[in-house]
Amino acid sequence: MLDRLRRAPLHLTLLVICLIWTVPVLGLFVSSFRPAYDISTTGWWRAGDSLQRLSLANYIRVLQSNGLAEALGHSLLIAVPAVAAMVMVGSVAAFALARLHLPGGRLVLVLVIALLAIPVQMTLVPVLRLYNATGLTGTFLGIWLVHLGFGLPFAIYLLRTFFAGLPEELFEAAALDGASTLRTFLRVALPVSGPALASVAIFQFIWVWNDLLIALIFLGGDADVAPITVAVSNLVSASTGQGWQLLTAAAFVAMAVPMVIFFALQRYFVRGLLAGSGK
Amino acid sequence: MRIIAAVAFVAGVGAGLLGWLWLAERITGRLPLRWRRRLLGPLWLAPAAVMMGIYLLWPLVNTVVLSLRDRTSTSWRGLENYAFLARDEQVHAALANNLFWLVLLTGGCLAVGLLVATLADRVRYEALAKAAVVAPTAIPFVAGAVIWRFMYQYQPPGLPQIGTLNAAWTSTTGQDPLAFLVDERTNNAALIGVGIWMTTGFATIILSAALKSVPAELREAAIVDGANSRQTFRYVILPQLRPAIIVTATLLAISAFKAFDIVYVMTNGNFATDVLANLMYRQLFLNQDYGRASAIAVLLAVAAIPVLIVNARNARRREV
Numbered sequence: 001m002l003d004r005l006r007r008a009p010l011h012l013t014l015l016v017i018c019l020i021w022t023v024p025v026l027g028l029f030v031s032s033f034r035p036a037y038d039i040s041t042t043g044w045w046r047a048g049d050s051l052q053r054l055s056l057a058n059y060i061r062v063l064q065s066n067g068l069a070e071a072l073g074h075s076l077l078i079a080v081p082a083v084a085a086m087v088m089v090g091s092v093a094a095f096a097l098a099r100l101h102l103p104g105g106r107l108v109l110v111l112v113i114a115l116l117a118i119p120v121q122m123t124l125v126p127v128l129r130l131y132n133a134t135g136l137t138g139t140f141l142g143i144w145l146v147h148l149g150f151g152l153p154f155a156i157y158l159l160r161t162f163f164a165g166l167p168e169e170l171f172e173a174a175a176l177d178g179a180s181t182l183r184t185f186l187r188v189a190l191p192v193s194g195p196a197l198a199s200v201a202i203f204q205f206i207w208v209w210n211d212l213l214i215a216l217i218f219l220g221g222d223a224d225v226a227p228i229t230v231a232v233s234n235l236v237s238a239s240t241g242q243g244w245q246l247l248t249a250a251a252f253v254a255m256a257v258p259m260v261i262f263f264a265l266q267r268y269f270v271r272g273l274l275a276g277s278g279k
Numbered sequence: 280m281r282i283i284a285a286v287a288f289v290a291g292v293g294a295g296l297l298g299w300l301w302l303a304e305r306i307t308g309r310l311p312l313r314w315r316r317r318l319l320g321p322l323w324l325a326p327a328a329v330m331m332g333i334y335l336l337w338p339l340v341n342t343v344v345l346s347l348r349d350r351t352s353t354s355w356r357g358l359e360n361y362a363f364l365a366r367d368e369q370v371h372a373a374l375a376n377n378l379f380w381l382v383l384l385t386g387g388c389l390a391v392g393l394l395v396a397t398l399a400d401r402v403r404y405e406a407l408a409k410a411a412v413v414a415p416t417a418i419p420f421v422a423g424a425v426i427w428r429f430m431y432q433y434q435p436p437g438l439p440q441i442g443t444l445n446a447a448w449t450s451t452t453g454q455d456p457l458a459f460l461v462d463e464r465t466n467n468a469a470l471i472g473v474g475i476w477m478t479t480g481f482a483t484i485i486l487s488a489a490l491k492s493v494p495a496e497l498r499e500a501a502i503v504d505g506a507n508s509r510q511t512f513r514y515v516i517l518p519q520l521r522p523a524i525i526v527t528a529t530l531l532a533i534s535a536f537k538a539f540d541i542v543y544v545m546t547n548g549n550f551a552t553d554v555l556a557n558l559m560y561r562q563l564f565l566n567q568d569y570g571r572a573s574a575i576a577v578l579l580a581v582a583a584i585p586v587l588i589v590n591a592r593n594a595r596r597r598e599v
Contacts, residue, residue, distance in 0.1 A: 007401075010398055010401060010402070011402065013394070013398060014395070014398050014399065014402065014408050017391065017394070017395055017408075017412065018408055018411045018412070020476075021411045021412050021414075021415065021476065021479075022411050023443065024426045024427060024429075024430050024443070024476070025414075025415075025426060027426075027429060027430065027443050028425070028426045028429055031429065039441065040441065041439060041441070042439060042441065043439070043440065043441050043442075043443065043446050044441070044443070045443075045446075077281055077282070077285055080285065080289075081285045081288045081289050084289045084292070085288070085289060085292040088292055088293055088296055089292065089296065089326050089327050089330060090327065092296055092300065092323055092326060092327065093323065093324050093326070093327030093328070095323065096320050096321075096323035096324040097324065100316075100319055100320035100323055101316045101317060101319070101320050102320035102321065102324065103317065103320075103321075105320070108324065108328075112331075114587075115331065115335050115336075117529075117533055117583065117587055118335070118339065118580060118583075119533070119536055119537050119556075119576070119579045119580055119583060120537065121537070121555075121556055121559055121575075121576045121579050122338070122339055122342055122576045122577070122579065122580045123334065123335055123338035123339060123342065124338075124559075124563070124572075124576065125338070125341075125342055125345055125563065125569050125572050125573045125576065126337065126338035126341035126342055126345065127334060127338050128563070129345075129352070129569065140281060140284060140285070141284070141288065144288055145330075145334070146334060148330055148334075149330045149331060149333060149334025149335060150334060150335070152327050152330055152331050153331065153335070156327060180304050180308075181300075181304060181319055181323075182297075182300045182301060182304050185300075206417050209419065210417075210418070210419035210420065210421075212419070212420065212421055212539070212540045212543070212544075213539050213540065213556070213560070216560070217560075217563070217564075228419075229419050229421045229540075232419075232421045232422065232425065233421050233543065233544050236421075236424070236425060236428070236544050237547070244429065244441075247425050247428075247429075248425070248429065250425070251421075251422040251425035251426060252422075254418075254419050254421060254422045255417075255418040255419060255422040258417045258418055258419065259414065259417060259418060261417070262413075262414060262417035263410075263414075266410065266413075269417065270413075270484050273416075273481060273484045273485065274484065274485060274488055
């Protein structure tokens with residue numbers, strides 16, 4: 001009993017922290033089902049007073065007339081090819097760094113880590129000028145390549161650690177069979193790398209999905225190409241305190257995909273974060 | 280049409296890579312073994328190296344060059360853009376705000392992350408508690424900004440408060456509501472609070488993993504020696520966590536310099552909340568001044584250097 005009492009502050013502290021981290025999301029979630037009048041006159045915690053007024057109307061409105069359905073499509077269209085390319089190019093380079101004879105390989109690795117730490121702003125102006133000159137600004141090809149280039153250091157860093165940790169015997173057997181390097185990579189290394197590839201892909205997908213700055217700079221705010229983050233931020237700047245009912249629903253649409261991925265694949269997401277931390 | 284382009288892009292990258300590697304194999308296959316081993320590695324690295332060269336290395340050098348040229352990059356201007364940074368009040372204010380972000384975001388995330396990691400370690404609902412804190416790291420900053428604009432929502436006194444914080448504040452203290460995002464005494468802290476809310480999960484994951492790897496014998500030995508739980512934490516566990524704390528602090532500090540989305544969406548830099556990244560964005564698009572935008576980027580990178588040096592020193596110490 002005494003022991004329980006002594007542990008009460010511990011549980012209380014954790015409970016308070018968890019509340020601070022969940023209540024804001026809960027408030028927004030509840031509000032996204034309330035009509036405009038209710039949101040602007042009473043707090044979300046009073047939603048229980050008029051349950052029959054809750055509806056999906058806000059979601060239908062933002063998806064249809066505010067073009068968020070289209071923006072969702074654009075986000076997928078940006079993230080999926082960019083991440084696929086990142087994983088492919090990254091795994092080949094990581095394999096070279098971890099398993100092939102590479103003069104100056106250590107130096108390359110240090111450079112990759114240094115590039116991980118450089119603020120992305122440092123690279124934006126020259127790439128934008130290059131894009132303006134080549135007509136890649138505002139195109140999906142342009143943004144796929146930008147994300148590929150910017151995301152490579154992380155993919156290479158994480159996958160190199162993984163390939164380097166694979167047991168030597170795995171590769172000795174392949175070498176004895178006289179398998180080519182390409183064959184060893186495709187038939188020996190890749191099949192056992194599922195979890196590592198998955199954590200790179202998930203982490204990068206969430207990163208690309210959540211990006212606002214790169215999309216604003218290289219795609220612009222045009223509704224024809226804008227991903228969900230740009231669409232929501234346009235909606236915020238357009239609303240001057242009014243239109244909360246649309247913002248709440250829009251924010252939820254924007255976070256639905258990364259949230260589902262997070263809760264379904266939490267293990268891989270955590271592994272990606274740990275790798276990024278240099279563990 | 281776009282979906283076809285997307286499929287073509289992925290297939291193109293995949294086929295291009297395979298073709299390149301196959302070609303590398305064929306070419307080096309005819310060479311003596313010693314040469315084959317020497318060439319194959321660089322050839323495998325080449326595709327990624329080219330991409331990183333175009334999108335990271337070359338721009339890095341080029342940004343420094345552009346920062347020495349005029350707004351349209353047509354003629355040399357020496358250090359004029361830097362002189363502008365040195366005297367412009369907006370830049371000073373933004374730099375001060377970035378430093379505030381650096382201290383508060385890093386400190387806040389580390390403190391809460393450490394607290395959650397250690398406390399959750401002692402309860403049965405550990406996974407649940409950590410998931411609650413980690414989940415916001417997966418959502419877009421834009422969505423987080425909307426969530427917190429709603430939390431900070433202000434209505435003039437007399438009207439019902441619909442923002443959670445002001446409702447709690449006015450009903451418990453009976454005082455006037457606070458305009459969190461407009462009042463210059465609170466607004467920067469309010470923005471950084473959103474950053475802490477969205478980034479603490481990251482610190483929690485790393486510190487929690489480090490905590491689990493502290494050998495159980497160490498803790499047991501401390502308890503046998505008569506240390507209470509606070510002493511055990513202070514003198515046994517905390518020193519073991521040191522490397523993880525430094526790595527986390529470095530990454531948090533770097534992300535504090537990159538702060539953009541939250542400010543852009545919540546205040547757009549108004550009411551003295553500007554940070555360097557937003558200033559750079561405006562120089563780039565509203566002012567169309569590539570020289571000044573590049574100079575700000577260089578300033579951002581230079582500001583991150585001390586953080587990197589501290590970290591590199593620590594890494595070397597760990598290796599020795």
